[in-house]
Amino acid sequence: MTATGANSLRNGPDEQGRFGLYGGRFVAETLMPLILDLEKAYRAAQADPEFQAQIKHLATHYVGRPSPLYFAERLTEQLGGAKVYFKREELNHTGSHKINNTLGQILLAKRMGKTRIIAETGAGQHGVATATVCAKFDLPCVVFMGATDVERQYPNVLRMKMLGAEVRPVTAGAGTLKDAMNEALRDWVTNVETTYYLIGTAAGPHPYPEMVRNFQSVIGEEIKAQMQAETGKLPDAVVACVGGGSNAIGTFHAFLDDPSVKLYGAEAGGHGIEVENGHAASMTGGRPGVLHGNRTYLLQNADGQILEGHSISAGLDYPGVGPEHSYLHDTKRVTYAPITDKEALDAFQLCTRLEGIIPALESAHGLAHLMKVAPTMSTDETIVLCLSGRGDKDVESVGRYLGMNS
Amino acid sequence: MTTRIPARFALCASQNRPALVAYTMAGDPDLATAQAILEALPGAGADIIELGMPFSDPMADGPGVQAAGQRALAAGQTMKKTLAMVEAFRKQDDETPIVLMGYYNPIYIFGVDAFLSAAKAAGVDGLIVVDLPPEEDAELCIPALRAGLNFIRLATPTTDDARLPAVLNNTSGFVYYVSMTGITGASIKNHAAVGEAVTRIKGHTDLPVVVGFGIKTADDAARMGRDSDGIAVGTAICNAVLGSLENGKATAGTVAAVTTLVAGLSSGVKRAKAAA
Numbered sequence: 109m110t111a112t113g114a115n116s117l118r119n120g121p122d123e124q125g126r127f128g129l130y131g132g133r134f135v136a137e138t139l140m141p142l143i144l145d146l147e148k149a150y151r152a153a154q155a156d157p158e159f160q161a162q163i164k165h166l167a168t169h170y171v172g173r174p175s176p177l178y179f180a181e182r183l184t185e186q187l188g189g190a191k192v193y194f195k196r197e198e199l200n201h202t203g204s205h206k207i208n209n210t211l212g213q214i215l216l217a218k219r220m221g222k223t224r225i226i227a228e229t230g231a232g233q234h235g236v237a238t239a240t241v242c243a244k245f246d247l248p249c250v251v252f253m254g255a256t257d258v259e260r261q262y263p264n265v266l267r268m269k270m271l272g273a274e275v276r277p278v279t280a281g282a283g284t285l286k287d288a289m290n291e292a293l294r295d296w297v298t299n300v301e302t303t304y305y306l307i308g309t310a311a312g313p314h315p316y317p318e319m320v321r322n323f324q325s326v327i328g329e330e331i332k333a334q335m336q337a338e339t340g341k342l343p344d345a346v347v348a349c350v351g352g353g354s355n356a357i358g359t360f361h362a363f364l365d366d367p368s369v370k371l372y373g374a375e376a377g378g379h380g381i382e383v384e385n386g387h388a389a390s391m392t393g394g395r396p397g398v399l400h401g402n403r404t405y406l407l408q409n410a411d412g413q414i415l416e417g418h419s420i421s422a423g424l425d426y427p428g429v430g431p432e433h434s435y436l437h438d439t440k441r442v443t444y445a446p447i448t449d450k451e452a453l454d455a456f457q458l459c460t461r462l463e464g465i466i467p468a469l470e471s472a473h474g475l476a477h478l479m480k481v482a483p484t485m486s487t488d489e490t491i492v493l494c495l496s497g498r499g500d501k502d503v504e505s506v507g508r509y510l511g512m513n514s
Numbered sequence: 515m516t517t518r519i520p521a522r523f524a525l526c527a528s529q530n531r532p533a534l535v536a537y538t539m540a541g542d543p544d545l546a547t548a549q550a551i552l553e554a555l556p557g558a559g560a561d562i563i564e565l566g567m568p569f570s571d572p573m574a575d576g577p578g579v580q581a582a583g584q585r586a587l588a589a590g591q592t593m594k595k596t597l598a599m600v601e602a603f604r605k606q607d608d609e610t611p612i613v614l615m616g617y618y619n620p621i622y623i624f625g626v627d628a629f630l631s632a633a634k635a636a637g638v639d640g641l642i643v644v645d646l647p648p649e650e651d652a653e654l655c656i657p658a659l660r661a662g663l664n665f666i667r668l669a670t671p672t673t674d675d676a677r678l679p680a681v682l683n684n685t686s687g688f689v690y691y692v693s694m695t696g697i698t699g700a701s702i703k704n705h706a707a708v709g710e711a712v713t714r715i716k717g718h719t720d721l722p723v724v725v726g727f728g729i730k731t732a733d734d735a736a737r738m739g740r741d742s743d744g745i746a747v748g749t750a751i752c753n754a755v756l757g758s759l760e761n762g763k764a765t766a767g768t769v770a771a772v773t774t775l776v777a778g779l780s781s782g783v784k785r786a787k788a789a790a
Contacts, residue, residue: 136645138692
């Protein structure tokens with residue numbers, strides 16, 4: 109909970125876990141007592157200076173924070189508009205922003221006396237970050253991953269296994285992130301006494317969206333301080349990709365009450381927003397519903413059945429989004445726009461060739477949106493991209509798309 | 515409030531036996547066969563019917579019920595068709611209670627008020643919505659009670675004495691005790707603990723307590739029915755439908771596969787109290 113004014117956009121959620129209409133605790137009774145315990149444990153941890161100090165210490169020495177803010181000079185020249193900066197979350201230990209959250213939650217799980225960790229993963233970045241902290245803190249770890257994703261993100265599957273995690277492929281549905289989350293929830297409801305569910309995105313039942321946001325908010329706070337040091341002012345625009353939306357909410361949260369900073373979220377436009385079930389842009393192409401413990405924008409049919417969606421990026425291939433994004437979409441504080449598979453692939457290649465940085469396909473969606481916005485801005489303005497993950501995991505599948513494998 | 519549920523529990527009590535609550539998935543494997551199954555259930559011995567509203571993402575269900583919902587959706591089942599099934603059933607049976615069971619999103623998308631008035635008009639007696647705990651009562655529970663529909667809550671092994679009053683508050687019709695921490699279709703490991711839990715819940719409420727999750731055979735029914743006012747069977751029925759299909763389609767044996775199973779379970783509940 110943040111001490112801000114009554115009209116602040118940073119006050120959410122309320123005591124019921126709502127961000128306006130969105131959020132809540134839509135879970136089976138079996139899980140309800142645990143979720144209430146989790147909230148209590150999290151509040152106690154938040155107030156405990158030792159817990160905060162532990163996170164700070166590990167962030168510095170284990171993760172490598174603060175992550176650098178990098179001026180992307182050649183990309184800036186190429187786009188011919190605002191100065192482009194990358195927030196280098198891909199340089200964190202494990203290669204993405206996901207570790208910010210898994211470190212916080214594993215410490216919480218330890219405080220709660222839980223002896224087994226489960227997680228869902230799409231691109232495998234959260235799975236790797238979870239398997240990593242489970243290795244470090246000596247806890248058994250089971251990661252649920254859609255069978256389709258196991259195939260397209262195989263390097264991350266190997267990393268998880270080497271770190272000692274058990275990876276359970278999920279074949280239900282399209283075998284992507286939604287199905288992995290269903291299966292994780294089924295495991296949790298079965299092993300509720302011993303098991304901590306380490307959710308990787310800012311979604312799910314309260315208090316997860318708030319908790320994950322808070323663990324990720326370090327991204328935006330560092331950007332703010334680094335831009336002040338670099339340019340003496342706030343950035344004019346900030347961009348992040350949005351699947352469930354944990355890197356985006358962590359990037360945006362520090363700027364919500366700074367109206368001069370324009371905020372952009374890039375959703376997965378897949379084959380195009382007009383292609384039915386061919387994208388994963390839940391806010392641009394969906395409507396509010398209830399799934400996985402929260403009310404939020406969802407891709408669904410007229411009868412309330414959830415659609416699978418599609419994205420070239422396994423990390424964005426999810427039919428929902430964190431509830432706080434739904435709220436920021438309705439209030440128009442953040443502009444969310446779809447980026448197609450093709451636009452993301454183009455941005456992926458441009459970044460690799462111009463800056464020598466191979467971005468994750470997820471982050472490439474954010475970059476593609478930045479490439480649309482930056483040229484419309486003046487050269488004395490600045491725009492920051494949260495480069496949320498590195499693309500090592502994607503080189504095989506991108507190579508296949510580009511015909512490099514033959 | 516509709517009166518079919520209390521009337522049916524009173525009838526079972528007068529016969530000194532627990533009620534047999536039978537779950538069938540609406541639209542599985544196709545609308546016509548599902549309707550025939552629904553209409554055959556009372557004759558086979560079902561005292562109360564839970565009609566499943568299929569959902570794409572049934573987070574609390576095991577493979578048996580998941581697959582039944584997938585078959586129903588693949589065959590084109592919708593909420594409108596599910597409500598029409600109840601309406602058609604009521605033309606010949608005005609006594610057997612029907613409880614709709616499922617997840618919140620299809621109701622939310624139908625529209626809460628529109629759903630409640632359509633359900634009431636169709637002859638529905640109650641609702642069990644897995645992902646609506648007491649913390650979300652304002653969503654559907656309170657409006658349902660106002661509309662005259664029972665809202666049946668799940669109590670689970672994790673619902674301790676401190677939380678039980680919150681769970682029982684606003685619950686009507688009966689209490690559904692989930693026999694284990696787990697998903698539908700798993701196996702009950704500790705039968706004695708289930709009996710103790712039912713006794714504990716009955717110390718807090720006058721409502722009938724029905725035990726569900728993990729009951730598959732007539733013997734399970736007799737054993738679990740000893741301490742409770744009813745037992746609920748779902749996965750076994752969905753699996754009976756599955757076993758009768760050929761190439762995914764209903765056969766001449768599909769309805770009989772369900773009625774044979776339900777008749778067996780009915781014999782189980784009839785000897786439950788005698789076995790005590």
